[in-house]
Amino acid sequence: MIHPKIIKKQRITLIILVIVLIASIGFAMTTGEFNMSPIQYLKTLFGFGNTLDTMILFDFRMPRMLITILAGASLALSGAILQSITKNPLAEPGILGINAGSGFMITLFIVIGTVKAGDFVYVLPLISMLGGMLTAAVIFLFSYKKGEGINPVRMVLIGVGISTALSGLSITVMSTFDQDQMEFISKWLAGNIWGDEWPFVFACLPWLLIVMPFLFYKANVLNMLSTNEQVSVSFGIRSNKERIILVSLAVLLSSAAVSVAGGIGFVGLMGPHIARSIVGPRHQLYLPIAVLIGAIMLVLADTIGKIVLYPNGLPAGIIVAIVGAPYFLYLMQKSNHI
Template sequence: MTLKRNGNSYRFSFYLIGLLLLLAGSFYLHLRTGFTDFTDGQLLRILTGGGTAGENLTVFDFRMVRSVLAVLIGCGLSLSGAVFQTVSRNELASPGLLGVNAGAGLAVMLLVYFQNENTALALWETPLAAIIGAATAALFIYRLSYRTGYTLSTHTLVLTGISLTAGIHALQMLLVVRLNPTQFHTVNTWIIGSISGNTWLHAALLCPVVLLLGFFLGARYVDLNVLSLADETAIGLGLRLNRARFLYLMIAVILAACCVSIGGNIGFVGLICPHIARRLVGTNHARYLPVTLLLGAILVLLADWIGRVIIAPDEMLLGIVVSIVGAPYFLYILARTKA
């Protein structure tokens, strides 16, 4: 028992240090590469305060804000996916498949549709609309999956989420034909997913949400471990099952909604990162959550870097790159589940 515990600790430490180094390298690469590449010496000079006004603008206001947002969005979406998979006890669950992203997307689309063309959206309006849409979808799914006097059916939760996602996408298709070209460009970019054009204010809005909810989930890892057990076992250990599922479901919804409100409807991050983390360090959430959020940060950061350089000087939207990586892995998960 002791040898096994020590082995798990060493393996977790190995992966944690390795992923932190990979994240640092990815962050540096993201800052260094773009429309104008910098050498190592130039970037070091700029970061230590010796850059020109143009260089500082490029590194700090254009690239670094994207780097920080990519890390925050990757952490938030991957943590949200991990919680969804724990609550539903289904490794195919994610914010995108359970209707959360779709609900946020429909709310943002309605906001853009009814927006006065002569006034710009306030910074807080899109995140608020996304949270309301995502929470409404999540509450609707929860209500349909819950029966008084019974524990929440995780199978019904997943099936209802998939059905609701399909219905919301149909409504989006009906609405999109009524958008003018400017509105369509805004909505289409958001639906695909991109962090281009965001500012430090967006990072300041997202950072406390991801940090506070991430720390809360890390501190409550025992509850999440119990939630991953069978219902009878969880109840026997004293967990109020329906209340716990609702609480962590809402936390996952808020994380996903805040991230997609700024980065758009980026799929697959919340699906594949928790799955890979489980294969690396197991299901103990004390180890599982840190590895999951690091994988999410690295995936989004590298995907944004690839999108900037693969067809330079043009740019491929972040959501497309993530989908190119995520779709084959999703098919692999499906094949493995059937096997």
């Protein structure tokens, strides 16, 4: 039984976050190389804008905004699932090296296939997922110890090591690239929102629409799995099977997101922690909040990046890392892991 005050607090928080997200979207859509007043933006959004405003809003800015929202929400949800399943408060796709695995696989795909990534937009999520899944499997294999299970500290250290190794291999492979290929993968590794056309939205959206609702549906199972092992068994939950399914879906979710948004870290770390600090550890309460926080964080990071180094911009991944790295160290200290 969830206390009515907590439910009320969650609903108020959701309303506030939706308002903040809408405001962030409006600010992002009206700034940039072509400034648009709020009145112009609203008129164009509802179909009353001129030809130029309509083209800029719907052909250029809207697909990038949707990718940014979807990627931020997906990374936050993926981080929340990984933290719950592994019982590791520091688990997150970027920190564990899953994003680096996706990036390395995409790099191999480009160099072996000698193709431009944009020509295979619908294949990229699959390639990214393959890299993410293989990397996650290696991390969990080396983090597991018979009789002890998965050690949280070992998992983070192995993830950081694998991430560094794969990033180094990606840079080595990049030496064989031509200028266009080099520019693409460099932006990807830096966390640049590069999938800013409608085909990228259509390539990513189906995965997110299928996986995200299922993970919300599994909220009660996640509640059980994040407690004592005996508790989940007493409720008839097949723990190992559920963990494998949920971790696989979390990795698929993050891989699909980063395949079109770049190697962005720390969103999956901060979003769930902030959400839990507001409404507590019940997944049905904090997962929706974490999703909204992740979306807001990435929208603001992308917008700030465009403003800071106008007109070329600064990748959203770097903006998030500036905030996320100190937050990671704070959590490490708080968890007595250093």
